[in-house]
Amino acid sequence: FSFHSSKRSRMAEKIDQQAINEQARSDEESCRMESKELRRKKRIKCxxxxxxxQIIQTLILSLTVMRVRTPKVRLGTVTFPNLVTGTQFIPYFDLTMMAQIKVKNRNFGPYKFESTNATFTFQGVTVGHVLIPEGKAGFLSTEKVSVTLNMSxxxxxxxxxxxxxxxxxxxxLTLNSQAKLSGKVTLMLVIKxxxxxxxxxxxxxxxxxxTIQDLNCR
Incomplete structure (x- = not known):
């Protein structure tokens, strides 16, 4: 009886040990599954x-760097090496004007413009014109073009x-000046x-x- 009882006891211990091992393996497998799930969720979050x-960067680029703004062209410094005028009763004028024309580029890429004429008028009648040569204004910079013309x-x-x-x-003496520059803005070296x-x-x-008493550009 003692022999059989001891044998049954050893078998019970063996079964208990197997159950413990299986439970340990089950717990280990469960931990591995949980670890894989955590890694998967982490990858999804990333x-x-x-x-x-990427969406935020694209929006920022489209609203700033990739946004194309129309350049501005204005008269800058103006001087008169020669200026001759008549009187109220014998009205006439003959003058030489040296002017600086500014092309302001507000884009994140260069603005290359073609040559054009700037026209000066008195009450709508042309009294002089000058050629603005082709050129290029760098990104976020102002190109200054010096010109000289005679008006009468x-x-x-x-x-x-x-x-x-x-x-x-x-x-x-009040005069008006008009000009239109045509050109292309280049962005990211390829977009024009x-x-x-x-x-x-x-x-x-x-x-x-x-001298210039007042200068108003729009």
Whole structure:
């Protein structure tokens, strides 16, 4: 009886040990499964975060770097090496003007523009024009082009004599200037967008001081 009892006891211990081992293996397998699930969830989170970052970067690029703005062209410094005018009763003018034309590029890429003419008028009648040569304004920079032109009242018809005489009598001659630049903005070295820049300036010339009294561009 003692022999059989001992044998049954050893068998019970063996069964208990097997159960413990199986439980341990089950727990280990469960831990491995949980670890795999955690890694999978972590990978998904990383992928989602990467996609969100890419979307944000794309939006920032489209709203800033990739956004194409129209360049601005304006008159800058103006001087008069020669300025001759008549009187209120014998109105005429003949002048030489040296001007700086500024092409302001507000893009994250260069703006290459074609040559064009800048026209100067008195009450809508052309009194002079000058060639603006082709050039390039670098990204986020201003290109300054120096030009020299002669202007005179020879093209004005007699009906302008009174208004011209009035301005000469007041000592201030008002002229307008217009120009249109056509060109392309290059982004990321490959993307090219056409843009045209307009210049429309009004300049009031102080005849006694031979300087610009007022300059308004839009």
């Amino acid at each position: 992928i989602v975060l990467f996609i969100i970052v 009242s020879n093209a004005l018809m007699p009906r302008f004599s009174r208004s011209l005489g009035s301005e000469l009598g007041a000592g201030v 967008k056409k843009r045209s820049a307009q210049m429309n300036c009004t300049l009031a010339i102080n005849l006694s001081a031979k």
